[in-house]
Amino acid sequence: MIAVAGISHTSAGFESLATFTGKYTRKEEASLHLSGQIWVETCNRIELYAELEKTSQQEIENILLRQFGLTQKPAGFYVYTGGDAIFHLLKVAAGLDSAVLGEDQVLAQLKQSFQRAAEARMTSPYLNKVFHKTFATGKQVRSLTGINKGNRSVASISVSLADRFLRDNQLSKNACILVLGAGETGNLLTEILVDKKYRQIRIWNRTADRAIELSSRFGLETVATSSLPSAYQDADIVLVATSSKKTLIDYQVEGTRKQRLLIDLSMPFQVKPGTIIPGTTHFNLSQITAIREQTDKSRQKAVEDALQLVYAAQQEILSWQDQKWVAQTLSQWRSLLQMVQERQIRDFMRDNPDANPEHLQELAIRMSSQVLKQLAWTIRQQQLTDEGSQWSKLLATVEPYEQLN
Template structure:
């Protein structure tokens, strides 16, 4: 059987295609049932995120085309369209790909940690749906162990390489204790959502999200115990904010120098950290001239991101080495398991022949046949049956000039001869002392 990884991601497909191929949580259970029931498929798991959809299967040689055709049917996409943006990996390459995905080496943001949690969710879902057998179960467990080793022994996840994380990282240079800081986030898009999560994880407990529509602001703030306001309410919220991070699509600045100056007076000049991630800017550049305001733009963050990206690349190289070692150990264990399965099948075959010959011999004895002849026939019959298949295989290999098979056959079929046989001791001669 073959291990197959088939999918699309942010490098091979546009957002429009990724949206079409993605599985919603409501679809996953039904999709796993269908995938597992396909001919040629014995095990299956599905990983579906905003940046990738990947199917991991244990299959035979015809399974890859079967899976691709099923994926097209499920999402009403043509095979040609899928083929143009799909990739596939087999066996060791599939295991390597899964491990690279788990540690964030295949992510849009190098080393991002969220993908490991998403992969664990995919594993649990497949397990609950009886999609996993011994092969995928062991591969996922091995992958999680390698990912843990990479996170422990390298700095792959330590240095922020996203704008959102870099903004929070810079804020930590000014505020020693985030738990006593209040944050005002302007906008409610994906970047602000990430900023809110990073601030919450860093210890900020008072979060206010301002947006043009209160409903969208509530979607972001409610998950983290914050409050939602509209843009006209910003001046009042600014008076309480120690951290202000803005990312909107507004064509004009939202925070002007006068608004911030008024808020600073009411704050009694307690310092304010501000990051303007928006392009065009949400905060007037003149705000940076005010005392007690630390204003940074997206360009300032890019310097931090680039430096941290270099650090992560060094860690990524270390991670690649650990993954290669992980693939090697997985492959070694797989070969051992494959040998064990072959041994079990061969022993089962031999025991079946033994039992059949024994039963026939017992029937002859019960009919009163000569025991010596029965035993002789039993031995002859059993030897012939055990040697028939190997003998035929050797003949076929010889006729087709399969030299590797013929070279391996003696080690498999013949007893091992000692490398060195000690010669038998010479008989001691008695010294002839008879005089001549």
């Protein structure tokens, strides 16, 4: 069965998520209890999707908690199994559980997480199939519902706030902008800023090579770590998008400084409490989420349509499990019939030594084939009712036996 465990901005809020990010221990090594596992870690969530044998809910929770290095569920931590886990995964892929409704970025992040797990040989055939269906559903939701139309990513919302800040303070696009972080969000921020004709953009990253690579793409300036405090002081706009667990901005800028916009898109937050001085306008992910919610209200119809597509995909995935039970049932009964026919032919030949064993074998195979066809037809008919799955599971538990005689 499929299960998911994790914590997100939806379940715990950004502050609790940031605290959890700094404390948990991720165990990605193979586990005897897990057939496959895929870790998804973004600024909005930390989740483990896994395939494991069906057991009690409590045992599943214990197994998954151990993968996080935990013994108890912290506040905001969730564990979903079976259909609920599949529904959750599909909602995430559709952008229905994102900080920015319908965002495209989360689908790309899921694909990257899956690719990493596949390269590490940590997935399973069934988990692969579920994720590929999830990717197709995420793409279908966006193309059919338009849930991402007019949508703004975290990066584009931030640049819109920068635009407004410049207008309000009568600044030109020659204003000095400092981008802290050259990862995925930092790249996106830079691309949007360059596209909007901002001219003075400076890039810093903890790993200098990445900052140099991003800067060289657009002919921008790179900031060395030793120059970061002065670069911060010179900046009109500071956009922070790093994944460091250690607070980056932990100093105050003293003196008379013109208005500054500081947007922290990191998780955990990179701005130390108490460092914001008068004149600095500060936004973080929680406030970006509030902006997103205003847009969400006007897109309720798209959400309803997306949920219908998600529900249909969930039912299709669940039907695969029923089909798996059918295949297991027929395989089990094929073995049982073969064992029975071998026993009966042996007993018949003992009492009738002149009989032709090849003819008996052919007759037995024909009879077994007819029984299997009838069994398969009966199961398919039962699948048209709510009892189909129960029938398949019941028949699949019948084991070949030696004690019949």
